[in-house]
Amino acid sequence: MGERDVPRHVAVIMDGNGRWAKKRLLPRGAGHRAGMNRMIGLAEHVFDRGIRYLTLFALSTENLSRPREELEGLYALFREYFPRNARTLREKGICLRVIGDRSLLPGDVVSLIEAGEALTAQGERGMLLLAIGYGGRQDILHAVNEAVRRGKEVTLEGFSAMLSTGGVPDPDLVIRTGRELRISNFLLWQSAYSELYFTDVLFPDFSDREMDKAIEAYACRERRFGKL
Ligand code: FPP
Secondary structure, X not given: OOHHHOOOEEEEEOOOHHHHHHHOOOOHHHHHHHHHHHHHHHHHHHHHOOOOEEEEEEEEOHHHHOOHHHHHHHHHHHHHHHHHHHHHHHHOOEEEEEEOOHHHOOHHHHHHHHHHXXXXXXXXXXXXXXXXXXXXXXXXXXXXXXXXXXXXXXXHHHHHHHOOOOOOOOOOEXXXXXXXXXXXXXXXOOOOOOEEEEOXXXXXXXXXXXXXXXXXXXXXXXXXXXXX
């Protein structure tokens, strides 16, 4: 596989933690913990393979209306895992950027995010974008309102730069685990020409080998960007 066949930016919709737990007669929280552990292993593998940008859809705007108990469990996991993993990212030269509406998250979670971003800001080997409280439509709407405020017409490039992913190339490959065949308000604008890869594998079971399979499938696609 040549260097050109490896995507520069991979985005993953991490679905299926709840079903993974259910299959094992475990509470949903156990599925999220397994998902969190997989997320960390996967990020390491992806950057080791030379992929520069990895975006992980951890929590959508819509997920924030899940029962309070489940959300509290997710925030508790975040508090437990995030600080030490931010230190690991720093050691590995990976810059962290969290995208999404922070006003929807608990204050202490926002403080952890800010500290993690500051700690890893110098990372030049790659970038991990974590989408939390993220919605593609909200991202676009926010940029539209910003454009209106500026009061002049914007170009395609100018508009892209105003999104929360500003400065990051569009994803080459968008993967969704867990069997559903939809985009669920993920990177709507940014994925206009992304190659899509859907797998039945539930996220906690989405191994490094499964990721390699997705990358291999990507390498076989012919990308034309609408041209002949
Ligand atoms: C999808 O599985 C997974 C999630 C909604 C959450 C995954 C995120 C983490 C483990 C990261 C931790 C937390 C934060 C705050 C970033 P699902 O529950 O939709 O699975 P199902 O479709 O099988 O029910």
